[in-house]
Amino acid sequence: MRSIDLDTHEPRRAPTVAGGWGRSEPWRTALAQLRRNAGGVVVFVVAIGAVAAVVVPLESGQLRYPGWFAAQRAAAILGPTLAGLYWRRHRPASRFGTMLIVLGLLAVPLVLQAVSSPWAYFLGQAAEAPLVLVTFMVILAFPTGRVVSRAERTILLGVVITYVMWWVGSWLFTPQVVGSPLSICKGACPANPLYLASHPEFLRTWLRLANAVSVAVAVASALLIGVRLARADPPRRRALAIGSAVALTFLVAFAINVFNFGPALSVPIPTTVWRWVPVILRTALPLGYVAALIDAQLYAGRVVAGVLERALDSSRAEDITRSLPAALGEPNLRFGFWVRGRGWIGHDGRRFQLPTPESGEVMRMIEREGHPFAVAVHRSRLEESPELVDAIVAASLLLFENATLEGELGSAIRDLEDSRARIVKAGDRERRRIERDLHDGAQQRLIALRLELQLVSEMMQPQAPVRQRIAGLCLGMDQALAEIRDLAHGIFPAPLSTLGLLPALQAAIRSCPLSVDLESQLSDRRYPTQVETALYFSCVEALQNASKHSGPQTEVTISLAETGDGVVLLSVHDNGCGFDPSQLEQGTGLSGIRDRLGALGGRLEIHSQPGSGTIINCRVPVAPALKSTGQP
Numbered sequence: 005m006r007s008i009d010l011d012t013h014e015p016r017r018a019p020t021v022a023g024g025w026g027r028s029e030p031w032r033t034a035l036a037q038l039r040r041n042a043g044g045v046v047v048f049v050v051a052i053g054a055v056a057a058v059v060v061p062l063e064s065g066q067l068r069y070p071g072w073f074a075a076q077r078a079a080a081i082l083g084p085t086l087a088g089l090y091w092r093r094h095r096p097a098s099r100f101g102t103m104l105i106v107l108g109l110l111a112v113p114l115v116l117q118a119v120s121s122p123w124a125y126f127l128g129q130a131a132e133a134p135l136v137l138v139t140f141m142v143i144l145a146f147p148t149g150r151v152v153s154r155a156e157r158t159i160l161l162g163v164v165i166t167y168v169m170w171w172v173g174s175w176l177f178t179p180q181v182v183g184s185p186l187s188i189c190k191g192a193c194p195a196n197p198l199y200l201a202s203h204p205e206f207l208r209t210w211l212r213l214a215n216a217v218s219v220a221v222a223v224a225s226a227l228l229i230g231v232r233l234a235r236a237d238p239p240r241r242r243a244l245a246i247g248s249a250v251a252l253t254f255l256v257a258f259a260i261n262v263f264n265f266g267p268a269l270s271v272p273i274p275t276t277v278w279r280w281v282p283v284i285l286r287t288a289l290p291l292g293y294v295a296a297l298i299d300a301q302l303y304a305g306r307v308v309a310g311v312l313e314r315a316l317d318s319s320r321a322e323d324i325t326r327s328l329p330a331a332l333g334e335p336n337l338r339f340g341f342w343v344r345g346r347g348w349i350g351h352d353g354r355r356f357q358l359p360t361p362e363s364g365e366v367m368r369m370i371e372r373e374g375h376p377f378a379v380a381v382h383r384s385r386l387e388e389s390p391e392l393v394d395a396i397v398a399a400s401l402l403l404f405e406n407a408t409l410e411g412e413l414g415s416a417i418r419d420l421e422d423s424r425a426r427i428v429k430a431g432d433r434e435r436r437r438i439e440r441d442l443h444d445g446a447q448q449r450l451i452a453l454r455l456e457l458q459l460v461s462e463m464m465q466p467q468a469p470v471r472q473r474i475a476g477l478c479l480g481m482d483q484a485l486a487e488i489r490d491l492a493h494g495i496f497p498a499p500l501s502t503l504g505l506l507p508a509l510q511a512a513i514r515s516c517p518l519s520v521d522l523e524s525q526l527s528d529r530r531y532p533t534q535v536e537t538a539l540y541f542s543c544v545e546a547l548q549n550a551s552k553h554s555g556p557q558t559e560v561t562i563s564l565a566e567t568g569d570g571v572v573l574l575s576v577h578d579n580g581c582g583f584d585p586s587q588l589e590q591g592t593g594l595s596g597i598r599d600r601l602g603a604l605g606g607r608l609e610i611h612s613q614p615g616s617g618t619i620i621n622c623r624v625p626v627a628p629a630l631k632s633t634g635q636p
Contacts, residue, residue: 043089046105050085053112054078061118066189070118073186077114079287084108087290091297095390099149103142104290110135117187125194129183130175133167139286143225143251146293147243155228162221169214176200177207185280215262222259226252246299250292254285304391342376454481505536509543509562516547517556518578524564531572535624538600539564539574542608542622545593546576550618554580574622582617585610597622 057077061070085108091101114135116128140163144156151157174181175198182193229248233241261282340348340356348356359365359381370378461474500508506524513520530536543562550558563575588594588610598608605625612618 046085046109049112050081050108053081053109053115056112056115057081060115064118064120066120066193067118067186068188068190069186073118076186076283076287077111080111080114081108083287083290084111087294090294094297094301097390098147100142100145100147100293101149103138103145103149104293107135107138107142107290110138117183120194122194122197126175126181126197129181129187130171132183133171136167137163139289140221140225142289142293143255144228146247146251147296155224159221159224159228162217162224166214166218166221169210169217173207173210173214177203184283186283218262219259222255222262226255226259229255242303243296243300246296247293250285250289250295254282254289257281257285301391338381340379340381342378348379450481450484454478457481500536500540501533504530505539506564508536508540512540512544512547513562516551516560518547518551518554518558518560520547520560520562522562522564526564526566526572531626534604535572535626538597538604538606538624539572539622541600542574542597542620543576545597546578546618546620549593550576550578550580553583554578570626572624572626574624576620577617579617582612582614584614585612594620 057080058074061067061073061077064070067073084104088101088104088106088108091098091104093101095101110131113131114128116124116131119125119128137160140160141151144159145151151160175196177200179196179199179202180193181196187193229244229252233244233248236244338350338356340350340358343349348358350356356379358379359367365381368380368382369376370380457474457478461471461478464471464474499511506522506526509522513522547560550560558578558580560576560578563573563577565573567573594608594610601608601622601624607623609621609623610618611621
């Protein structure tokens with residue numbers, strides 16, 4: 005996540021230093037190099053420690069349980085380290101992964117408990133103190149990796165006091181340092197190099213007090229975790245559930261072990277077993293935290309799947325914006341998008357208000373090709389489930405982009421349909437104009453010339469050769485007039501505009517050489533001109549194709565009907581020779597009819613195969629045509 009300049013709304017970048025001590029200090033270069041190589045150093049130390057944890061106890065012969073010691077110490081080193089690396093890979097911004105790695109590294113010195121040298125054995129036992137302290141830090145800091153409250157700091161102080169009391173008593177007043185049950189020796193353990201004197205009564209009272217403080221620390225930690233779970237909202241409770249359950253189990257066993265409650269509760273388990281349980285559960289702690297992270301990732305996947313499933317019902321940005329906060333359990337989740345020249349804009353097109361530092365909200369920046377693209381704003385509690393936020397942000401951006409593309413595609417389709425409708429409408433107007441020009445212009449001029457020639461012919465002698473020649477000219481003009489009338493009728497038939505669809509089709513049928521049967525279930529009302537024109541020319545084209553490609557014995561049936569949802573259906577069925585519709589070429593009459601119907605939101609269906617006739621179905625919705633023509 006990157007920071008943003010709240011004044012300019014631009015991503016805030018780290019300042020660069022042109023010179024001075026920032027670049028000249030060699031230790032800064034060495035520190036940067038160390039950070040780059042930290043992963044390799046950790047892996048090397050952990051590998052050496054794990055090997056030593058297996059080899060040293062098996063070779064020393066000092067311990068009573070060398071096999072169990074080797075297995076537990078190797079697990080104590082590898083488990084937290086691998087869990088920490090997994091956390092750092094999937095939650096690099098969280099400190100919790102680093103804390104787990106430190107916990108694994110602190111387990112390496114425990115290998116010295118298998119060495120017979122007094123000082124080595126003593127240092128191995130003393131290493132338990134920082135290990136337990138960091139264990140409590142991990143428990144209290146889960147899952148953010150931060151210890152912030154006063155109660156958490158007080159508990160950690162109690163852990164420090166406990167181990168100071170334990171080790172002061174053990175280091176100074178016992179001849180041999182006693183540690184965990186795994187480090188019990190076969191015989192006498194190495195002598196305590198710091199041993200001063202024996203004070204049994206003081207030591208007994210002192211250690212009882214230390215045990216009481218230790219139990220109080222464990223109980224306080226368990227109560228704090230329980231309060232967290234009780235007060236957490238559903239998303240935070242889910243983030244805490246698995247890791248906190250494992251931690252509570254460890255804390256209960258830790259308290260029982262310290263206070264030695266086994267016999268007091270009449271539990272039929274030897275006291276030694278209670279000392280083993282905390283060791284085993286402490287080793288299992290990293291597994292619980294890894295399980296918690298895996299569960300969070302799986303839950304994020306389920307939430308995203310649910311969001312995407314809900315988005316199938318509606319791809320509108322407003323609906324998506326309402327569904328995402330519900331999916332996260334975060335009603336204050338907001339999204340903003342970077343628009344060049346305008347800054348941060350919300351899904352509603354208004355200016356997006358970025359949070360102030362006092363608002364308690366967190367911004368998560370999403371970049372694309374090195375430039376800001378979007379920002380998600382939510383409450384800080386969702387930082388405990390960053391993979392859930394990241395998954396929701398990614399899914400939301402996908403949905404928002406999809407909604408934007410669908411809107412743009414829908415707009416482009418509407419523009420295309422409007423454009424096609426305008427083209428068809430303009431073509432029909434042009435047809436009418438040509439028909440009027442032929443009727444009012446060329447046809448009337450020819451009729452006038454025909455009358456003039458007739459008058460001139462009547463003024464001549466009946467047997468005059470010129471009169472016979474004029475009669476031939478009049479006959480030719482009659483044929484030209486008939487051709488012009490047919491041409492004008494084909495361009496835009498007059499009965500279609502004056503009488504309607506059925507009379508125009510009946511006139512077309514009369515001029516067809518085939519046997520045609522017309523069945524109509526349409527009412528007497530007129531339909532929009534574009535609908536009637538499209539149906540008329542579709543029918544005429546089907547009749548012309550049947551006349552051209554089928555024999556004279558072909559029979560044709562024309563059916564007209566209207567559905568309840570305002571769609572006019574035209575079906576032309578002939579029993580001719582048929583054809584292969586897949587071979588239909590662009591530019592033919594049927595392809596032109598398909599374009600004309602498509603401009604009105606209609607559809608052309610052709611069912612045919614060679615030797616079995618042809619069925620042509622046309623569907624034209626009335627409502628879009630009414631809208632495009634402006635009719636009520």
